[in-house]
Amino acid sequence: MFAAWRLPQFLLQALKVPARACAAVLDGNPHKDSGSKDDALLCVSRLAEKAGVHTGMRASQGLARCPKLECLSRSEFAEKQLQDVLLQSAETWTADFESTQPGVCLLDLRRAYRFQTPTWFEHGMLMHQDMRERGYELCIGLAETADLALLASHVAFPVKVIRGSVGEEKAAFLELPLSVLAPHPGLQETLRLWGIHTLGELTALKRLAVGERLGAPGLELWDLARGGRERILKLVRPRIQYKKSIELDNGIETLEPLLGLLRELAVPLCSELSLAWKVTAFVHLELRFDDGSSHQTTLRIAEPTRDVAVLLRVLETHLEGVKSSAPIIFAELEVIATEPVAAQDLLFERGLRDPNKFSETLSALEALLGRGRVGRGELLPTHRPDAFKLVSFLEQAGAVDALSVNPKSGLPLMRFRPPWLAEVGFRRSRPASVKSQRHSFQVIDCRGPWLLSGHWWDELHAWEAEIWDIASQDGCLYRLVRENRAWRLEGRYA
Amino acid sequence: MNTQIDQLRALVASRFPTAMQTDFSRPSHVNGGVELVPGALVEIVATNQVAGAGLLLLHICNQAVGPVAFVDASDALDLAAIPLGLRNRLLWLRGHGVGDSLKATDLLLRDGNLSSVLLDLRQVPLAQLSGVSSSVWHRLRMLAERAHAGVMVFTSHKAVGCAAVRWLVSGAFRLDDVQEEQAGLLGGLNPICQRGFGYTAPRVGNTDLSLQS
Numbered sequence: 001m002f003a004a005w006r007l008p009q010f011l012l013q014a015l016k017v018p019a020r021a022c023a024a025v026l027d028g029n030p031h032k033d034s035g036s037k038d039d040a041l042l043c044v045s046r047l048a049e050k051a052g053v054h055t056g057m058r059a060s061q062g063l064a065r066c067p068k069l070e071c072l073s074r075s076e077f078a079e080k081q082l083q084d085v086l087l088q089s090a091e092t093w094t095a096d097f098e099s100t101q102p103g104v105c106l107l108d109l110r111r112a113y114r115f116q117t118p119t120w121f122e123h124g125m126l127m128h129q130d131m132r133e134r135g136y137e138l139c140i141g142l143a144e145t146a147d148l149a150l151l152a153s154h155v156a157f158p159v160k161v162i163r164g165s166v167g168e169e170k171a172a173f174l175e176l177p178l179s180v181l182a183p184h185p186g187l188q189e190t191l192r193l194w195g196i197h198t199l200g201e202l203t204a205l206k207r208l209a210v211g212e213r214l215g216a217p218g219l220e221l222w223d224l225a226r227g228g229r230e231r232i233l234k235l236v237r238p239r240i241q242y243k244k245s246i247e248l249d250n251g252i253e254t255l256e257p258l259l260g261l262l263r264e265l266a267v268p269l270c271s272e273l274s275l276a277w278k279v280t281a282f283v284h285l286e287l288r289f290d291d292g293s294s295h296q297t298t299l300r301i302a303e304p305t306r307d308v309a310v311l312l313r314v315l316e317t318h319l320e321g322v323k324s325s326a327p328i329i330f331a332e333l334e335v336i337a338t339e340p341v342a343a344q345d346l347l348f349e350r351g352l353r354d355p356n357k358f359s360e361t362l363s364a365l366e367a368l369l370g371r372g373r374v375g376r377g378e379l380l381p382t383h384r385p386d387a388f389k390l391v392s393f394l395e396q397a398g399a400v401d402a403l404s405v406n407p408k409s410g411l412p413l414m415r416f417r418p419p420w421l422a423e424v425g426f427r428r429s430r431p432a433s434v435k436s437q438r439h440s441f442q443v444i445d446c447r448g449p450w451l452l453s454g455h456w457w458d459e460l461h462a463w464e465a466e467i468w469d470i471a472s473q474d475g476c477l478y479r480l481v482r483e484n485r486a487w488r489l490e491g492r493y494a
Numbered sequence: 495m496n497t498q499i500d501q502l503r504a505l506v507a508s509r510f511p512t513a514m515q516t517d518f519s520r521p522s523h524v525n526g527g528v529e530l531v532p533g534a535l536v537e538i539v540a541t542n543q544v545a546g547a548g549l550l551l552l553h554i555c556n557q558a559v560g561p562v563a564f565v566d567a568s569d570a571l572d573l574a575a576i577p578l579g580l581r582n583r584l585l586w587l588r589g590h591g592v593g594d595s596l597k598a599t600d601l602l603l604r605d606g607n608l609s610s611v612l613l614d615l616r617q618v619p620l621a622q623l624s625g626v627s628s629s630v631w632h633r634l635r636m637l638a639e640r641a642h643a644g645v646m647v648f649t650s651h652k653a654v655g656c657a658a659v660r661w662l663v664s665g666a667f668r669l670d671d672v673q674e675e676q677a678g679l680l681g682g683l684n685p686i687c688q689r690g691f692g693y694t695a696p697r698v699g700n701t702d703l704s705l706q707s
Contacts, residue, residue, distance in 0.1 A: 352561065352607045361605035365587060365598055373588040377573040377581055388573045393561075393585045410673050412548035412575035414617065417568075445669050471669050477545055491572065493672055494540070494548035494616065 001120060003093075003107040003127065004141040004149035005086060006156075010103030011043040013136055014078040022047040023070040024062055042074070082136070087236060089131055098146075098233035101182070104153075106146050108233055124159030147228020151199075154180045173225075174200030181224045187217055199225040240276075242269050243334040251290050251327025255319055258328060262315055263308065265333040270306045278337035279304040283311060285318075288330035295322055302355035302394045304338050310356050311335075317360040321367045359394060383454050384463060385481075385490070386415060413479060414494040424480065424487045431470055431480060436489050441472035448480075469493075528685050530558060530610055530644030534658035535635050538648045539688075540616060545667045546683050547616060547648055548575075553680055554646060555580055558610035563587065563602050567595035568617035592622045596630055603637035603645070611638075613647045620651055628655045652688075659690035 007013050011025040026039040041057050051066035059071050079102055086105050090097040096108035109123075124140045131138040141152025143162040152160040155172045176199045178188060196202050202210075202225045211219040223229055244265040252258050262285075273279060281304045287295045299314055352358050365374045375390035425433035431443045448468035455461040468480040477493035528550060530536060540547030552575070555562050561583045564571065569588040576584065585608070589595035592615060599613050615623060635656045638645045647654050654660070663685050671679060 354607060358605060358607040361601055361607070364601055368597055368601070369587060369589060369594055373569075375586065376584065377571075377576070377586050379573060379581075385574070386572070390586065390588075410575075410676070411545055411667060411671060411679065412552055413572040414548060414570045415572050417570065447669050447672070469669055469672050475544070475666070477667065477669060477672065491570070493545050493667070 001109045001142055001144065002146045002149040003109055003124070004100075004143075004146070004151075004153040005090065005105040005107065005127070005131075006139045006141070006150075006153040007082070007086065007103040007136060008139055009043050009045065010082070011074060011079065012045055012072075013103075014082040015072055015075060016078075016135075017045065017070075017072070019045070019137070020047060021045055021070065022051065022066060022068045023072055024048055024053060024059070025072050025074055026059055027074075039071075041071075085134060085136070086131075089134065092130075093127065096233065096235055099236050100150070104150070106150065106233055108146075108235075109142075120161045121159055124156075124161065128158045143227075145228055145230055146233060147224055147231065151176070151180070151224075151227060174198060176200075178202065178221075178225075181221060183221050184217060187214065187221065190214065240337075241334065242272055242337055243332065244269055245286075245330065245332035247330050248328070251329050253327045255316070258319065258331070259312060259316055261331055262333060263312055265331065266308050266311050266335075269333065269335050270308050270311070273306040273335065273337055276337065277340070279306050279340045280311060280335040281338035282336040283314065284332075284334040284336065285315060286330075286332040287322075287324075287328050289324050289326040290329050291326035293324070293326065295324065300359065300392070300394065302352075302359035304340065305356065314356065314360060314363075317363050321363075355394065362393060383452065385452070385465070411477070411493040413491040415491040416489060419481070419488040419490045422480070422487045422489050424482075431468055434470070434472075434478075434480065434487075434489065439489075441474065441476075443470045444473050445471040446480075527687075528554070528661050530554060530646055531658055532609065532644050533639045533642045534644070535631065535638060535654055535656060536644070536646045537652070537654040537657035537660040538646060538663060538685075539650070539652055539660065540648065540663040541650055544663060546679075547663045549676060549679055550663060550683060550685065551612065551614070551648060552576070552580075552676070555584065555610075555612065558644075560610070561585060561608055562610045562612065563608050565589060565595045565598050565602070565611065565613045567592055567613070567615045570614070570617055592618050592626060596626065596634070599634060599645070600637065603634065603641050603643055606641040606643070609641075609643050611643055611645045613645065615647065615649050615653070618650070623649060623651060623653050626653060631656050657689065660688045661685040662688050 012023060015025065017023045023045045024041040025043040027042040039059050041053065041055050041059060041062050044053050044055050044062075048062070048066055048069055051069075053062040053066050053069060057065075062069050062071070083099065083102055086103070087097070087099055090105050090107055094107050094109055094112045096111065098106040098108075100106050120142045124142055127140050128138050138158060139153050139156040140159045141149045141154070141156050141162070142160070143149040143152050148162060151173060152162045154176055160172070177197060178191060178199065181199070183191070191197075191202065196205070202222060205222070207219065207222050210222045214221075246261065246265065248261075252261065270280075280301050283299045283301065285295075285297050285299070289295070297318060299318055301311070301314060305311070362374060372390055374393070376393045376395070377388050378391055380387040380389060420436040420438055422434050422436040424431050425435075431446050433442050434440065446468050447470075448466070450467040451464070452467060453462075453464035455463060463483065466482040470478050470480050472478065479490045479493070481488055481490045528536075528538070538547055538550060540550075555564070556577070562580075563585045565587045567589040569590075571586060571588075573581065573586075587595070587598050587602075589598060595613060595615065599611060602608055602611050631654050634645065635658075637643075647657070652660065663683065667679070667682075
């Protein structure tokens, strides 16, 4: 048996609006504090409905019909909080539940021991009572399948139990609007134009005919209207965190006591990992200083492990490059767990002898050369010359690069970074002399121009270049480029 | 002792032919035999007026097995010239000059994970290059020996006093060659061995593959 929990007028309940209030929630940016009168009404209280206000109206129209109407803005925080309350309550009934959509939760009660004796209706009433004690109104549908239970929740006041198929409950479902199935807006509009507004009108159509005209989404909607099909719930599972923190009365100023402290945090974390048969893939470290500043970093463990010594070595390598103007008063260590690699390394194909040590060396190299100067080069998806980025060498290489064409021709270019600005003399529209900041020479031969351009659709990033290959009198081969009316030597063929 | 090691290598090569496709199965005289020598420093000298060292660099990187470190003292590598397969296993270190690049090479060799390290000092000014103390090169040589890593240093002038092998690149290319096939251009490179003639990795012929008891 499945139970569908639905909080009617979820948005109003999230804002804790009393049931007897005449209020509506505006369809605006949840982050905005005040709503506009042009915003549509998303959710309307029963009292307001009685006064002729309904969802979809503009706020000004609602106020015209009901001057006492109180228009409220949505609160993302309150909605999330209410959904959490709903899930926490569901957790007390069963371990298997799905957070279907805001205000809706599906419970799989098939394995719950407590549902062996009394009737289902009584169970539903107990659930309703439980949420009422928390201050919320709940509608509960109980049925053999999840989708049918969800449908039942829309006709439940407060509990509806369906045994058997939807056919037996035709009268209850026929009048439900299509919006309860939350169809795609385009599909709903099509059906509206056909004059189909309720589940009864949809199911009156032949399934095959609906499928021919609306495709798979139409068939799915038709099936849902008939009570849905057997499906697996997307169960909510709490994320297990391996995190330890410590606050210090006396600040730490040097590395050694800090490492001792981190060891105290890492040892129990690694024990927990060991019990769960997991290893560490990343370590997240947060340090707070006496002057209010903080330092946060996430370090990748090249070869996932739960060896405390290895983790501390990685942390020590990182911390050697950290400087602070105030003592450390708070430290937090979190390890992100992953499954240990089950495959054995091949005897001859393993690339690195000690990946963790290599990861530390890469950190040291980055500290020496600077961020973004150590790693594996990847070309960017553009034809602009010299467009690339550096990624971590230990990251898995993509199967294909942005430009996966393998160059097999030509002399490789040795780039000047930054390019040398140049003054170019011309003879018969061809470069004849070059005078740059480092080198001046006569051009004895040249090839070109080759014209390249890109991003012409984007005013800010549009570029075009005129490229020449030139030979100097001393035998060097250069690439000369004109971009933005400026000449520069981009590199030497080497 | 060396004979036994050679025989052991040959035996492993016969049993795991794909895994051992390294120096043994390669033609021995590609570009006159320029290659990385495990545990030693190889110097490639190419003056600024001569093109071709870049081709040789690409060729050496392609031939190297596993990850390759390229310490680029003048941050001059053109990534578009590198084939995808090589790009994925090339650790590029974009240096700021000789000092940083030598320190980076030192760190890589001390780490001992990589067996192929290429240090490019071609655009470094002569004054800086000749200012590098010979003790630095000796330290790198000893580290390479300890890590059994092949280190190749590209310079514009002779600088590595303790290089086991030194090659002089004297290719002469013209503008028409810029768009030629790389395979053909490599053939015309003709590097000249100035030091360590005959100093190459031990090779194994079709000898008896059984181990001596």
